[in-house]
Amino acid sequence: MIDVIQAKLRYGGGFEVLNHVEFKSIDLTKTFDLTTKSKLQQFVVITNFIGNKNIDENVIKNILPESKCRIIMFRNKSGRFSVIHTSWLMQMGFTKYEKDIMASLEFKVNLHLSSENFMSLTIDSIRMMIIA
Amino acid sequence: MPRRRRVSQLFLHTLFSNLLNFIEGNAIGIHYVSNETAVRIIYLIQLLVEDCGFGIDGILDLGVGSPYLIGALKTIWNESIAIGVDLPEGKLFYIKLECLLYLLV
Numbered sequence: 001m002i003d004v005i006q007a008k009l010r011y012g013g014g015f016e017v018l019n020h021v022e023f024k025s026i027d028l029t030k031t032f033d034l035t036t037k038s039k040l041q042q043f044v045v046i047t048n049f050i051g052n053k054n055i056d057e058n059v060i061k062n063i064l065p066e067s068k069c070r071i072i073m074f075r076n077k078s079g080r081f082s083v084i085h086t087s088w089l090m091q092m093g094f095t096k097y098e099k100d101i102m103a104s105l106e107f108k109v110n111l112h113l114s115s116e117n118f119m120s121l122t123i124d125s126i127r128m129m130i131i132a
Numbered sequence: 133m134p135r136r137r138r139v140s141q142l143f144l145h146t147l148f149s150n151l152l153n154f155i156e157g158n159a160i161g162i163h164y165v166s167n168e169t170a171v172r173i174i175y176l177i178q179l180l181v182e183d184c185g186f187g188i189d190g191i192l193d194l195g196v197g198s199p200y201l202i203g204a205l206k207t208i209w210n211e212s213i214a215i216g217v218d219l220p221e222g223k224l225f226y227i228k229l230e231c232l233l234y235l236l237v
Contacts, residue, residue: 002218005199017206018199021214028194028219043190043215045177045205049165050195050219059194070186071177101176103169126173130180 028055032062041067049105049126051075053082060088069131076100076127089129097128164198173201174208188212195219 002025009018026036040063048059056074064072072094074081086096103126181188188209193202196216206214
């Protein structure tokens with residue numbers, strides 16, 4: 001996906017603002033090396049809408065401790081966001097935002113075999129954790 | 133790689149991804165944050181910034197996919213550092229395949 005984005009930007013596709021965004025390909029399921037870890041810990045706002053438990057856990061355990069993060073958002077897939085993960089976050093000083101945000105995550109089917117793209121809408125929710 | 137083999141790999145990849153999404157109870161296809169949700173997220177962050185009084189100097193979007201959200205956030209906080217991170221090619225597919233095998237076995 002990162003390759004596709006970078007290729008599009010290289011050939012002048014996309015918005016101007018995206019040229020000022022750095023796109024990186026990192027395996028989020030494994031523990032990070034020190035350089036990557038310290039870089040990822042510099043961000044105040046983190047959004048993580050992948051909705052995979054292992055990745056959520058890796059982010060909570062390896063990025064959040066000693067990080068500058070004040071706002072983090074997770075995808076609460078069908079209301080199944082782990083209770084343990086919520087309690088870990090609360091132990092780190094985060095509080096849960098009043099209620100989960102109802103979100104629309106659009107989806108796209110692209111078979112690569114034809115030029116047809118089908119668009120529709122699905123509803124999921126986002127859990128926002130903050131340090132006030 | 134021969135074209136026919138590449139096409140069949142892509143077809144299988146799409147087929148399995150869609151099957152796994154279906155089993156997980158999701159819609160079929162690649163998900164990304166809609167414009168409406170991006171606006172809602174920006175609004176909430178702005179409220180929190182005003183209430184709590186901290187600055188946004190770094191934004192990290194994990195699983196960037198189609199970079200609408202990170203683009204929108206960077207537009208609002210254009211002096212902040214923004215990074216979009218995604219998994220290496222095919223990694224998410226294998227994660228989902230593991231889930232499927234776990235469900236079947």
